Amino acid sequence: MRPLLDRLQERGCRMTAQRRIIAEVFAGNHVHFTADDVLQRARIALPEVSRATVYNALNDFTALGELLEVTHADGKKRYDPNVEQRHHHLVCVDCDRMLDVHTVDPDLPFAERHGFEIIDVAVTFHARCPDCVAAKAVSS
Amino acid sequence: MRPLLDRLQERGCRMTAQRRIIAEVFAGNHVHFTADDVLQRARIALPEVSRATVYNALNDFTALGELLEVTHADGKKRYDPNVEQRHHHLVCVDCDRMLDVHTVDPDLPFAERHGFEIIDVAVTFHARCPDCVAAKAVSS
DNA sequence: GTCCCTGCAAACGTTTTGCACACAG
DNA sequence: CTGTGTGCAAAACGTTTGCAGGGAC
Numbered sequence: 001m002r003p004l005l006d007r008l009q010e011r012g013c014r015m016t017a018q019r020r021i022i023a024e025v026f027a028g029n030h031v032h033f034t035a036d037d038v039l040q041r042a043r044i045a046l047p048e049v050s051r052a053t054v055y056n057a058l059n060d061f062t063a064l065g066e067l068l069e070v071t072h073a074d075g076k077k078r079y080d081p082n083v084e085q086r087h088h089h090l091v092c093v094d095c096d097r098m099l100d101v102h103t104v105d106p107d108l109p110f111a112e113r114h115g116f117e118i119i120d121v122a123v124t125f126h127a128r129c130p131d132c133v134a135a136k137a138v139s140s
Numbered sequence: 141m142r143p144l145l146d147r148l149q150e151r152g153c154r155m156t157a158q159r160r161i162i163a164e165v166f167a168g169n170h171v172h173f174t175a176d177d178v179l180q181r182a183r184i185a186l187p188e189v190s191r192a193t194v195y196n197a198l199n200d201f202t203a204l205g206e207l208l209e210v211t212h213a214d215g216k217k218r219y220d221p222n223v224e225q226r227h228h229h230l231v232c233v234d235c236d237r238m239l240d241v242h243t244v245d246p247d248l249p250f251a252e253r254h255g256f257e258i259i260d261v262a263v264t265f266h267a268r269c270p271d272c273v274a275a276k277a278v279s280s
Numbered sequence: 281g282t283c284c285c286t287g288c289a290a291a292c293g294t295t296t297t298g299c300a301c302a303c304a305g
Numbered sequence: 306c307t308g309t310g311t312g313c314a315a316a317a318c319g320t321t322t323g324c325a326g327g328g329a330c
Contacts, residue, residue: 014284014285014330015329016284016285018285034319035319035320048286048287049286049287050286050287051287051320052286052287052288052289052320052321053285053287055320055321056285056286059320059321072212072213075212075215075216075217075294075295076318077215077319077320088246090248092256101248101252101254103248103249104246105246106228106243106245108230108241108243112230112242112243113230113267114239114241114269115269116267116268116270117267118265118266119233119266119268121263122263122264122266123263124261124263124264125256125260125261126258126261126262127258127259128259129256130254130255130256133257154304154305156304156310156311158310175295176293189311189312190311190313191295191313192295192296192312193310193312195294196296196310196311197310199296200310215293215294215319216294217294217295
């Protein structure tokens with residue numbers, strides 16, 4: 001998929017040094033950063049990025065739709081640039097690492113719908129990543 | 141299922157007036173309150189319940205395991221006393237109403253596991269509840 | 281030149297914590 | 306009597322907002 005930066009510019013999104021850096025943080029597609037992750041990474045390239053600017057930019061980018069997606073995980077927001085294909089998430093319960101996975105969407109039987117109009121479904125697999133499994137094996 | 145209060149007492153959990161009231165808030169099983177919901181409801185029966193006590197009690201109750209379950213929804217914690225049977229959630233995107241539903245757990249194909257050890261899976265259906273569908277029909 | 285983005289700091293809502301006191305066991 | 310739950314207030318945390326100034330277009 002095209003980098004987020006390119007896609008933002010196509011949308012006529014106004015660009016500044018800070019916003020460019022923030023967009024570039026999402027270079028890899030299978031990435032799920034919290035606002036603070038983004039801030040830290042942005043500051044490597046440009047130290048005078050403020051927290052508010054990161055939040056503003058992330059909110060603006062997501063508001064454009066279909067460019068950056070928000071996932072609530074564990075009380076924190078995570079931003080995910082992989083909006084091209086539907087996907088679900090695999091999260092490590094120990095280190096919070098999050099990966100995209102592709103599974104068939106579960107179906108909600110009509111009898112269970114309680115009259116609700118289903119919009120979409122989010123599936124999150126809670127798991128332990130190989131590193132944390134290894135770390136646990138050592139400590140025990 | 142037995143009321144939460146009974147199950148807490150079986151566990152030898154120390155009881156006070158406040159904790160009893162808090163447990164009684166969860167009388168119905170298919171209930172998903174935020175900490176603030178619990179506080180408000182508890183104060184109907186006993187006005188001098190403090191916010192901290194609600195949080196303490198909720199954290200203690202969940203720490204006992206298998207009595208009260210936490211669900212992160214939209215950046216807020218919700219407490220769910222229905223831990224006897226595995227279930228998933230159906231949430232109204234407009235009014236936040238949350239219901240339990242029972243679906244088959246989706247399976248994550250081995251090729252998608254990335255070496256993670258799966259612990260469990262959470263499924264959340266985002267939907268519009270009948271009331272909010274009706275409200276939308278009126279406003280348009 | 282206009283409008284919007286920026287940085288700072290302060291406000292916000294939710295949750296946690298430190299403390300002295302009171303009550304359950 | 307001892308240990309733990311209580312209320313209060315303050316802090317912590319992630320996020321948002323108000324404002325004056327500056328840079329994109």
